[in-house]
Amino acid sequence: MIVYKYIAEALFYAFVALTFMGGFMAIRSRLLMHAVLGLAISLFGVAGLYFYLGSPFLTMMQILIYVGAVCIIIVLGVMLGNTPDQLAIKNVTRKNLLLALLACSTGFIALFVATISRTEFIPATHKVGDMSIRFIGESLLFQYCLAFELISVILLTAIIGSIILARGGREEKVS
Amino acid sequence: MMISANLNTYLIISAILLVIGLYGMVQHRSLIGMLISSEFILNGAALNFMAFNRFVAPNPAVGQIYTLFIMGIAAAEAAIVISIIITVYRKFNSEDPEQLHDMKL
16 A cells, blocks of 8 residues: 555656646747647656646646647647748747846745745645546536626637738738 | 645745746746746645645645636636737737736727
8 A cells, every 4th residue: 555655756746747848848948849748748747747746637628738739739830830940950049048047046035935935735624526527527517607608608609719910911921 | 744744834835836927927037937927826826725625624625626626617717818918919910018018909
């Protein structure tokens, strides 16, 4: 029983390492395609973290939507657009490196010192419902019905808008 | 106490994801790189929601539903941004953000 706990803990460290290494690859790699690969790896690690937070449903949704759909869309965008040569050789700039590092470390330290380490987060005394998919579905149908409908309208608008935007230039080229 | 059953661990991980996104947003030279960085920022926010949902919140469905909505918004945003980038490629023949001072197409 104890051994299983340690194996689970080691797997947790592995997922955290996947997340950070993917993020590092996405922001430091020289080619855009490698950056997209790093994004996919990092999102896979975050999916594993969702599993440790007790939600297998969100793990599957993260892999389906993010790794499966968003990353493929970005790969299509990389391949469809003609990347200029100077961008294709070197994707990230070193111009404001010190400024960026300073801003990021300041933000992290401000977040960490001011909020995370000082605040005592008190758990709720009594809980309603559970983490099951059935409870999520009932909440989506009854309590959050308006938000659910709104997000479907947003997705429809995004589809129509992206089709209209992307086919705008084609007619000029034909004529 | 196991480190994977601690709220602060997840908060620090999501803060690092946010910082990775900020750094990439400054350092990338292309619009697609900035889109990738914005996905990191959104993921940090979603992980934060899930961590509070697991350890603090009274209703465990709320955080999962919020995270699902963040995923839907991110998918819509990625689709629109990619189509805008393709349009910018056609008009300007570049995707360098420094050349796009005015947003006239």
